[in-house]
Amino acid sequence: MALTGVIRPGHCQLRVLDLERSIHFYTHVMGLKPMGRDASGRAYFKCLDERDHHSLILRQADRAGMDFYAFKVSDVAALDRLEEDLRAYGVATERIPAGELLETGERVRFRVPTGHVFELYAHKTDVGNEMGYLNPEAIIDGRKGISPIRLDHWQIHGNDLDGSRDLFCKVLGFTVAERALMADGRTDMAVWMSCSNKAHDIAFVRDARDDTLHHASFLLGTWEQVLKAADVITIHRVAMDMGPMRHGITKGTTIYAFDPSGNRFETFCGGYDFYPDMQPTVWTWEEMGRGVFYHTRELNERFLSVVT
Amino acid sequence: MALTGVIRPGHCQLRVLDLERSIHFYTHVMGLKPMGRDASGRAYFKCLDERDHHSLILRQADRAGMDFYAFKVSDVAALDRLEEDLRAYGVATERIPAGELLETGERVRFRVPTGHVFELYAHKTDVGNEMGYLNPEAIIDGRKGISPIRLDHWQIHGNDLDGSRDLFCKVLGFTVAERALMADGRTDMAVWMSCSNKAHDIAFVRDARDDTLHHASFLLGTWEQVLKAADVITIHRVAMDMGPMRHGITKGTTIYAFDPSGNRFETFCGGYDFYPDMQPTVWTWEEMGRGVFYHTRELNERFLSVVT
Amino acid sequence: MALTGVIRPGHCQLRVLDLERSIHFYTHVMGLKPMGRDASGRAYFKCLDERDHHSLILRQADRAGMDFYAFKVSDVAALDRLEEDLRAYGVATERIPAGELLETGERVRFRVPTGHVFELYAHKTDVGNEMGYLNPEAIIDGRKGISPIRLDHWQIHGNDLDGSRDLFCKVLGFTVAERALMADGRTDMAVWMSCSNKAHDIAFVRDARDDTLHHASFLLGTWEQVLKAADVITIHRVAMDMGPMRHGITKGTTIYAFDPSGNRFETFCGGYDFYPDMQPTVWTWEEMGRGVFYHTRELNERFLSVVT
Amino acid sequence: MALTGVIRPGHCQLRVLDLERSIHFYTHVMGLKPMGRDASGRAYFKCLDERDHHSLILRQADRAGMDFYAFKVSDVAALDRLEEDLRAYGVATERIPAGELLETGERVRFRVPTGHVFELYAHKTDVGNEMGYLNPEAIIDGRKGISPIRLDHWQIHGNDLDGSRDLFCKVLGFTVAERALMADGRTDMAVWMSCSNKAHDIAFVRDARDDTLHHASFLLGTWEQVLKAADVITIHRVAMDMGPMRHGITKGTTIYAFDPSGNRFETFCGGYDFYPDMQPTVWTWEEMGRGVFYHTRELNERFLSVVT
Known part of the structure; x- marks a missing residue:
């Protein structure tokens, strides 16, 4: 399969009404791994088996919902090409600089006809999947909460x-x-x-x-x-x-x-x-x-x- | 993801020493669906959930092993392009005409350095996955034998x-x-x-x-x-x-x-x-x-x- | 454990509004094994893994519900003793002769304070659990429907x-x-x-x-x-x-x-x-x-x- | 079922060659709950779902194996009756006083023809099954290790x-x-x-x-x-x-x-x-x-x- 282009859902930024309570929920009930906070106070999480730095970002807000949805693309060339294709299709795009989200490269942001904000990006730091890539174990013992993959x-x-x-x-x-x-x-x-x-x-x-x-x-x-x-x-x-x-x-x-x-x-x-x-x-x-x-x-x- | 090129294992032709006994085995023990015999006597099988006409072909022979391994490619353009790429890489290719295998389009055949014969093809008849594509049921009841997906x-x-x-x-x-x-x-x-x-x-x-x-x-x-x-x-x-x-x-x-x-x-x-x-x-x-x-x-x- | 007395739910007689439709349901959807009909037209069923002749009896009636509920007891001595105990407790009992239900011994019938009719019995023919008792296989392949134990x-x-x-x-x-x-x-x-x-x-x-x-x-x-x-x-x-x-x-x-x-x-x-x-x-x-x-x-x- | 007599395996005392290493093993690998040590140094464990105080006792020894195997009986009357029955059958019995094992009542000990030492007892403190008996939750979250029932x-x-x-x-x-x-x-x-x-x-x-x-x-x-x-x-x-x-x-x-x-x-x-x-x-x-x-x-x- 020519593995270029959009490859998978990568991250999303969720609005929560009570950040501390939500951090507790996503840590202990959902069973995600807390991956730190950024300067603006946003809280980052990843699933244990995920390799990239985070997949969920929580932002304190006065109404619930999702700020944006992001897909990872195969590489920087694909990111550039897809931005061109979006513009050629008539979609306005914006570049969000690398580092605006922790451990994440430059993002291409755009709005789709249903009103949602999407992003594409090519880089996010591989922090490991708790099992390693050299002679790994097959499972993670002692998972707590829902603990999705x-x-x-x-x-x-x-x-x-x-x-x-x-x-x-x-x-x-x-x-x-x-x-x-x-x-x-x-x-x-x-x-x-x-x-x-x-x-x-x-x-x-x-x-x-x-x-x-x-x-x-x-x-x-x-x-x-x-x-x-x-x-x-x-x-x-x-x-x-x-x-x-x-x-x-x-x-x-x-x-x-x-x-x-x-x-x-x-x-x-x-x-x-x-x-x-x-x-x-x-x-x-x-x-x-x-x-x-x-x-x-x-x-x-x-x-x-x-x-x- | 740019979904062009090689997409999945599609079929393989297995040599068996006793065709009738093997047909019984793959039907009743492995739980595959018999999909007919061709003029040369080869027996075709598919898994129940598979959509294309067959994935396993049995050929009577005097020694066991696999004749060839085939991948389905996304479309005819990909088939042509991949054949060109193989030749450019120095691999000799051969075209097997459509219909040489039941319900299967033209195949590009080549030998890889470990000695195995591989094939690429773009077309095989979609005969259905036993559940249908319009308001389907979610499972197939009464599966017998191993009955793989x-x-x-x-x-x-x-x-x-x-x-x-x-x-x-x-x-x-x-x-x-x-x-x-x-x-x-x-x-x-x-x-x-x-x-x-x-x-x-x-x-x-x-x-x-x-x-x-x-x-x-x-x-x-x-x-x-x-x-x-x-x-x-x-x-x-x-x-x-x-x-x-x-x-x-x-x-x-x-x-x-x-x-x-x-x-x-x-x-x-x-x-x-x-x-x-x-x-x-x-x-x-x-x-x-x-x-x-x-x-x-x-x-x-x-x-x-x-x-x- | 002193294994005398009541040992398990043994059978029950269910009223159904359309016997043929119910036989189809209990055979093909519930996945029970039909065990025959008696002279009065009642239809008998067992679960595949059950050893005794039947556990469910269907009777055509003009309203749904259960006629009676029966427990198997460990042996005839227990049946006699429990009947005495019931009478000593002030419960009227009735003996239903052996054979009134197919392959079933004498039953002691009584009504409990919530109005339900219960039965105790000590004998029902062991017809086998589809796997046998001599060097059995571990599972029954090809079960259809719900097929309970x-x-x-x-x-x-x-x-x-x-x-x-x-x-x-x-x-x-x-x-x-x-x-x-x-x-x-x-x-x-x-x-x-x-x-x-x-x-x-x-x-x-x-x-x-x-x-x-x-x-x-x-x-x-x-x-x-x-x-x-x-x-x-x-x-x-x-x-x-x-x-x-x-x-x-x-x-x-x-x-x-x-x-x-x-x-x-x-x-x-x-x-x-x-x-x-x-x-x-x-x-x-x-x-x-x-x-x-x-x-x-x-x-x-x-x-x-x-x-x- | 007349629920008098022997009801279930209750505890056993296992000889281990390195007590501290074994305590680590049964706690972190087997996932049992440590229930304390007695004056003689023996270590007690229970499975999380078990209700009685312990089911496994480890004793430091210079060879592996089991010291004794114990069944719980339904009540003291059953204990007395079974001891009489054992003696009537020609088996010598010994009474181990209550408290010799932590939280455990008097035990009747005897040797069976294959040479193993068995015990019967009627009382062991119910310490709870981690879920409680009043409006309990259905599972225990965060189990670690093998964690048997x-x-x-x-x-x-x-x-x-x-x-x-x-x-x-x-x-x-x-x-x-x-x-x-x-x-x-x-x-x-x-x-x-x-x-x-x-x-x-x-x-x-x-x-x-x-x-x-x-x-x-x-x-x-x-x-x-x-x-x-x-x-x-x-x-x-x-x-x-x-x-x-x-x-x-x-x-x-x-x-x-x-x-x-x-x-x-x-x-x-x-x-x-x-x-x-x-x-x-x-x-x-x-x-x-x-x-x-x-x-x-x-x-x-x-x-x-x-x-x-």
């Missing part, structure tokens, strides 16, 4: 789904893995898109509320770990949304719950591997309930209404 | 490991995910290489026996399915080599056993996702035992000596 | 919970493993009782609706099989009540769903082993939600209202 | 297997769940016996080496935890004997490894529930390999030769 994907909402979908497909090299159709049988209500072998690296849902976050998703390794995540969520009396459950869409298993600021997160496991030669899976309007929650076969009100 | 990778042996490794990296776009070093601390004894997000799509081991197969590997979804595979192997009194176990290398779980012709197969699960910006994991000579069999921490004689 | 327990409702609880503890040798208290902090709202090392062989819930069934529970071996059960339930569009989930009470994992007649069933896995020297676990009124559904921490209306 | 059973060796088997069955109320026969097709080579619903609470193997320990077994909850146990064993470079694997006998999954003194331990999971009305499973001499190690289908030399 990595930041996996985001589901985000906005009005001009077609615009964001096209930008991701035509400029950033994504492929649509699954589509959910509106009642007209033609218009995309939601799309799940991949820049890799994952069934989704990002999902867009058509929604009048531009620039909103439905959930940030963290990967777990097994269905047994999904059960443990649900147990941990209850032990800490975290607000639960749904789960454990299987999605019809992507076939993965899931829990949805809320961080202390009301930002929804998902702990996700499984699903199938996707390749760009595969035809997309299509869900019709009347099967949407089963598509989202495979076992209950119906959407719950909270799932539909709450975004941040 | 897909053909996953091969481990193959030959003398000029450096030559094959370089060809795969420099021409075919692979990245080395893990390396095992010889006692000199510099020379590769074995390399695990990826053309995707998998920790390996192919592994080469340095071995005086050119053009040999160590094992073909089939993917399972969970460690519980690995246990069931081992149970099925015993129920059918299949010759077991090793397992269930974890590999240090790739961190995946495994069983090795032998088909009725003595070809070793693996049922594999898990491991980590690999991206091309990751530095390779390195194993030193004295830790090779733990690298291969993480729990016993020693290589067994059979693992080292038997290839086909 | 055994009939595990029942949750049943009635007004005089105290009366039934006392009868089970004082006469039949059961021990209370868990109690859920009413708002007064003293009165039992529900009790989970064991005649074995299981955390429950039967549960009684205080409810004005005498002689009602909340659910019959079937045992699964792993949380992965619970997931598969939920998938199978959706594939067949079975009415789902709740799950997959963990119970706080018993700590087991669960799914609740409904058979075609509206009888609720559970597929249950795990929990802890109970011994009679253990003190009971107590749940207070305000923690009942978490006790029943550990992850959502709230009872749903359907769970509370639907019994048959 | 409980001491499960022992396999012990001696010459007069028939004598010990008969004593356990005729006096202590055990039932033979599985038997492995010698080449003559009649004589028991090994028996697995139950005093509960477990497929084995103790196993005896015929062996010229009287009063020897093959392994003490600790229970795990899932096959995934068996994998983790094997990973932990490797991380700590513990001497591995075999596994992960399934037993044919009992159908449970297993790992065998050695503590720092060379005492073999097992981490065990699963298997089937046993009831005293079930006929025993029988293994013939030529199928013993598959009976013990279901996947490799052969006994390894170490398994046969090493006892302590």
